[in-house]
Amino acid sequence: MDTPLWAVTVTLGATLFALLLVEVVHRVVRRLGERSVLLRELSDHAYRPLQVAMTVLALESAVRVTGGDFTGRSVVVQLLVLAVIAAFAWLLAALALVVEDVALSRVRTDVPDNLRARKVRTQVRLLRRVTVAAVVVVTFGVMLMTFPHVRAVGASLLASAGIFGVVAALAAQSTLGNIFAGLQLTFSDALRLDDVVVVENEWGRIEELTLTTVVVQIWDDRRLIMPTTYFTTRPFQNWTRTGSAVLGTAEFDLDWSVPVQDMREELRILLEESQLWDGRVCVLQVTDAVGSMVRIRALVSANDAPTLWDLRCLVREHFVGWIRDRQPTSLPRVRAEVGDGANRLAWQWVRPSAAHDVRPSRPGPPMEPDDDARVFGGSPEGEARAADFEGPPERPEPDESRT
Template sequence: MNTPLWAVLSTLGAAVVALAVVEVVHQVLLRLGRRYVLLRELADHAYRPAQASMAIFAIEGGVRATAGTFAGRDLVVHLLTLAVIAGFAWLTAALALVVEDVALQTFRTDVPDNLRARKRQTQVRVLRRVTVAAVVVVTVGVMLTTFPHIRAVGASLLASAGIIGVVAALAAQSTLGNIFAGLQLTFSNALRLDDVVVVEDEWGRIEEITLTTVIVQIWDDRRLVMPTTYFTTRPFENWTRTGSAVLGTAEFDLDWSVPVQEMREELRTLMEGSHLWDGRVCVLQVIDAVGGTIKVRALISAGDAPTLWDLRCLVREHFVGWIRDRQPTSLPRVRAEVGDGANRLAWQWVRPSAAHDVRPGRRNIPMEPDDDARIFGGDPEGEARAAEFEGPPDPARPGGTRT
């Protein structure tokens, strides 16, 4: 029975049996995959690699068992061994892809509160790239060990390999630094997929994180390609580090005659009528008063950064019309006094008003501003915001007041 025909038929038969076993397992996984995501992903992604690896493994075993001795047998067996190693490496990489797909389906990012999902997705994607890279390196290393001459000369090349390794490490210092920086970013949660960031004065979102680069999609659909070491060595703004809700401002330079309280009430009315506002923060304050103008700042909140941008533009556009049409005297002006040397000017003879007299005993004078005039107080949100910027309680002060 040790004939060439028998060797060929037995080898092909072993390959057919291996393919039949893979097909049966594939059909079983397809049926069970209707209820289990993991099994469905295994059936989809591991089918072809399993066919290739099992068929080559069966052929290699058949040649070893039945082919006997023939010209070029060692070369054929060696090539089949290399193919088996490559096939199982392909299967291992496919299994890594299965794990990634299952994890990505488990952590959905198309929901409002997707902070945890984005963190896990970032880690899974980076780990998959590391795993695939490790599989390739290990596969090449195992293939090289199948060459006897390479193993034989390995000891004699140890010293020179050390020198070459040092040179290679110095040459690849930047690349290795980027790889370790990518791993650091992934597991320190300093940066995640879909995070909104400000980098190099550009506002955008993290589109992709690889082992060496970070792709930032800028708001106008440009792409900013940054090395991962940039985010570990230089400061940058992350607007969604702990959540997507953010605060934003709209500032106005106005005349001293502007009715601030009326403007504050107008802001509240505008926010309550807009679907862009998330209902958290609506504050208007005078933050500067120097020279001939005052600076009024509206602080507002939205559920995410794109919505906040539209909301800030809405506030600016609304108050441009409101000040122009209803408070034209509040527009910035440059004043010049024209009078005689005795300073007998009309404004000097106007009786002072008590509208802003905050001395004790005055009636109908509010001693505290309303909620829309305070960022760090007035409501539970403001009190919580103030507590985040206070120091630890001081036991030496009455009531343990924070320092």
Template sequence: MNSALWTITATLGAAVVALAVVEVAHRIVRRLGHRSLLLRELADHAYRPFQVAITSLAVEAAVRATGGDFAGRDHVLHLLVLVVITAFAWLLGSLALAFEDVALTRFRTDVPDNLRARKLQTQVQVLRRVTVAAVVVVTVGVMLMTFPNVRTIGASLLASAGIIGVVAALAAQSTLSNIFAGLQLTFSDALRIDDVVVVEEEWGRIEALTLTHVVVQIWDDRRLIMPSTYFTTRPFENWTRTGSAVLGTAEFDLDWSVPVQDMREELRVLLEGSQLWDGRVCVLQVTDAVGGMIRVRALVSANDAPTLWDLRCLVREHFVAWVRDRQPTSLPRIRTEVGDGGSNRLAWQWVRPTGPHEVRPAAPAAPTQPDDDARVFGGSPEGDARAADFEGPPDLPEPGEERP
């Protein structure tokens, strides 16, 4: 009885001392946390697991040190050892999460230039899941090794680990491939959180990137769940691979009579008065002239994909009204000749030479240089940079011709 009372008294005393030490340490760290973000995160995340770990360790040490012999002492000590292992695993996981939260806090993603922050956030989130999984697996393994029977059969399990590993790899081939694909996406910097992508003809942002799947938030708030292997085995569009600024087009099929230069000047006036335009690219060109109509393409730029979408819609709406109200003759038309073309009474046949000797060659037109708004590659520093990026290889010499 005295031995049992002494064990209980020592255990309670050790628990009280441990709780007091933890409380003092917590108050000191919390006070210092006003100057350090890391200490503040440790005080918030690690306080409870640290309290449980130190208290359980003190209780286990007190029971073992008293040496009291009572019924079930071995089972109590074994249970306390399991509690200590679990508590320290919890503490280790909390410390890892605190360091990861500090890393995420230092790099904000709600700023215009957030490329590095999104890259770090993606890697930290994947590492967090890997850390938690590793801590859980190691903790379970250590706890199982405290049982004598499990320790006895450990040698046979290791001997057959090769066969078991092969069987497990074959059974979990799809899962393992997704896990390795998730790690590849994270550390190859091919995909990041908040990247704008086009997948399966759907446009959206990367909302979550895990070890096994990727969640794409579609523009209409739907979620597209894709396996990680999709992004390592199939092509996809990443609009924010090196930056968020993008280019977009608005195309119009119009009649040949449309004044292209007036339309180009109108585009410039429209963009300069809009907050959606980032001031980089304003180009209007005729990209096709087949079948009785011409195709006019307006190329514009914006800071990000959502802004570009609104800007393209604005350009379309403006020029729909501009052509309808100010250039109604430029609306698409289909022409049909009615009558005898041989009588030379059609409008396009009214002016013609009266004889073969009166045909005078037209004076050669002076070469004109297109203005900046009519050139995608050139005419501005940005256009010259695009031309340099997309410049083709040098001309190859003809067979038998020596390269100079």
């Protein structure tokens, strides 16, 4: 029973039995996985790690039981123990990937309202990275503890752990800061995967969020790689913090003769015929009137930032042609007035027009502007926006007659 042939036979038998057992379990799980996401992910990701782990464990156990004393036995056993630890660490990392895939399969990000899905996706991926990092660190520590000399100096290492901890913290201050910043960003819901942000005057989306870095995919397919501490120490714009629908503007500097109401009606017609508009906001206002030009701002809305960009460009292109072809007198101009010998100007004898006078000729309330001329009011959405910027309601003054 102690012959080398018997030892080799038992070792090979244990190894083949482990491989056969894993293969049977794999086929059963794969068959059941047709109706279960969990079992299907286990079949895809945990098969190879489990196969290696069980094979190495069977080999190590057989060598310990039947190997007897031979030259280099301690070295072989030590290597097999390290292999067992590494194989089971690989299996734990694979199980973490299985948990991630199962969790992500329950949420969908290909729907318009996907805020919760992107939040869960970000947190699950970061937790998996933290878990894998912890498994690697613990595995390395367990491997070191299998050496007798390392265990012998463990007490002295623990005694000086405070000093080494301080030195390590100072040396890795930047790295640890990035790690804690990544955890803060993920679980404070300040940043999620696929969020549309403006960072360093660059517009893009969050493509990858790790413990130490954030990768921003800029609109022209460049990648902006930044440390996570940037997003916890400096302000940035998040266009999808509470929703993907956003507002955008298109501004025009025109002459004072521009027919604002006609331009407003033209904007409404354009948006109603466009599939880019989400139907929420269509407002045209004169936001500035200084010098020889007036500034007209068209405020529009879309379901997401890319659609809004195309919609703003569409509005600009349409009004470039509309003003050029139908309202050429509204193009920006520089006026020069020539008076007579007495320095009198022609416009001084022109009677002022009352076409745009909002004051009625008879007593009564002032005229209200159209809905398309109001950002805060005129519609349920405008009233809601106005309520967001109103202060707290004033407390009613106490009735002195009752006191």
